[in-house]
Amino acid sequence: MGKLKHVDLILQVSLIIFMEIYLYFNGLYSLMFVTILFLYMASGFRVARSGSQVCIIVLGDIGRSPRMQYHAISFAKLKFDVDIIGYGGSVPHPDLVQNASIKQHILREPPSLPQFLPKIFQYVVKVLFQVCQLFFVLFFSIRWPSHIMVQNPPSIPTLFVAWCARIIYGSKYIIDWHNYGYTILGMSVGSQHLLVRFATWFENFFGKKADGHFCVTNAMKEDLKKNWSIKANTLYDRPPEIFQETALKQKHELFLKLSEEYSSFGDGSTRGIKTAFTEDTRSSGVVEKSQRPALLISSTSWTEDEDFSILLGALEKYEKAKELGDKLSHLPPLVCAITGKGPQKKYYQDIIAKKSFKHVKICTPWLTAEDYPLLLGAADLGVCLHTSSSGLDLPMKVVDMFGCGLPVCAINFNCLNELVKHEENGLIFQNESELAEQLQVLLCGFPEKKTKLQTFRENLKSFQEYRWEESWTNTVKPTLYV
Known part of the structure; x- marks a missing residue:
C-alpha cells in the first residue's frame, strides 16, 4: 500500500511539471502563474x-x-x-x-x-x-x-x-x-x-x-x-492565577516601593520601616496599622466612557461627612489610587491638583504588569466607572478585582448584573450621591469594623475558583x- 501511494505521488508531480512546461512553451504565462499560485494555496489549505x-x-x-x-x-x-x-x-x-x-x-x-x-x-x-x-x-x-x-x-x-x-x-x-x-x-x-x-x-x-x-x-x-x-x-x-489576595509582607514591600514616587503610600517618617498602611516591627514582623487609612482603587483607560467627576464628587461628599462628624464620624482617611493611561488623564490630574482635601489623598500611578495585581490584592475597596457604549460588554477591571477578592462599587449599566451582584459581591450605584453613601456605609468604623466588606469577600471565593x-x-x- 505504501509503494502505491509513493507511485501515485510521483505521477501527480510529473503531471504538474508536464502541465507547466506545456503552458510555458505555448506562451500562456499568466495561466502558468495562476496555476502555480493555486498549487501554493492548495498546499497550505491541506495543513490549514x-x-x-x-x-x-x-x-x-x-x-x-x-x-x-x-x-x-x-x-x-x-x-x-x-x-x-x-x-x-x-x-x-x-x-x-x-x-x-x-x-x-x-x-x-x-x-x-x-x-x-x-x-x-x-x-x-x-x-x-x-x-x-x-x-x-x-x-x-x-x-x-x-x-x-x-x-x-x-x-x-x-x-x-x-x-x-x-x-x-x-x-x-x-x-x-x-x-x-x-x-x-x-x-x-x-x-x-x-x-x-x-x-x-x-x-x-x-x-x-x-x-x-x-x-x-x-x-x-x-x-x-x-x-x-x-x-x-x-x-x-x-482572572488568571496572578490575581490573588496579596500577602501582608508583599503589601508592605509594594507600599514601600510606591511611596518612593507617590507620597500617599508613605508614612512620612521612618523610611523602610513604615508605610501609610503597614509597619515592620522587630518583634512581630510586618503588621497592619490599627489607625491606617482605607485604600480605594480604581482602574481606567481615561476615556470618555468613564466619567471620573462622579468619583471626585463622591470623595468631596465623603470629605464633608468626615469633617462634620455626624453619625458616620468613624470614617477613616482615604487613599484613592486611580491607575491607568489614556487621553483624559492630564485633564483629570489638573482637576485633582486643584482639590484641597484634608482626609482624602489621590494619586494616579501607572503600574507594571507585576505590580498591578499586587495593588488590587492589597486594596480595601474598588470603584468602577465604566459605562459600555453598547451596554453589552463588561469591565475587565472588575474581573481582575474580583480575582483578588476585592469588593467593588460599580456604576450601573445594561448587563452589569452578569458580573456584579448588588449586595452580594459589591454594590451598584447610579450617581455620585449613591456612591458617596456607599463609601460611607462600607467604610464606617474601618479598620476594626468591616462586616459588609468581609461578607462580600467571602461571597467572591466561588468566583475566584474558576479562572481564565x-x-x-x-x-x-x-x-x-x-
Missing part, C-alpha cells in the same frame, strides 16, 4: 484547518489588551505557535514576553497629519496606512496560520484584512467580540453620522464572514443573534477544529 499556528490581531496596544494576551498564552499552552500583531507602548504580560512560542509583531503608529486637514481625510489615511501594514505583516512576516483570531473593536480595517487572509490561507477565522466598534465611534461623532452608518454596515457585513465567534456577555450573544444573525459563544472574562485557563479550555478549545 488541522494545523497549530495562530495569528492574533489586536490593532491596539498589546500590553493594554489583557484578554488577547490571555488568548495568546492559552494557545501557547496548547502547543500552538502564536503570532500576535498590534501596537507597542505598554509592557505585555511576562508570561507572553517570556514564551518562546509567542512572537510579537509591533506595528508603526499611523503618521500624524496637519490638523487643518478634514477629519474624514485624516481617518481615511490612517485606515489605508493600517491596511498596508497589516497586509505586509500577514503575508510576509508571519508563518502560515491555521487560525486567525481578531479582537473587535476596532472593526475597521481589521475585519476586512483578516477576511482576506482567511481566503488566501484557508485559515479558520475567529472574531472575539469585546464590544461594537460603531457604538464607540458614535460616542465621538454622533450616532447618526455618515461614518457611523458605514461602520455599522462594515462591522455587520464582515463580521458575518468569520467561521467562529466569541463574545464577553450573554447579552451580547443574544444581540448578535437577534440583529446580525451571528451565532457566538459566551466566553466570560476570568479553565474557562478557555472549556469554551474555546472544543471549537478550534470544528
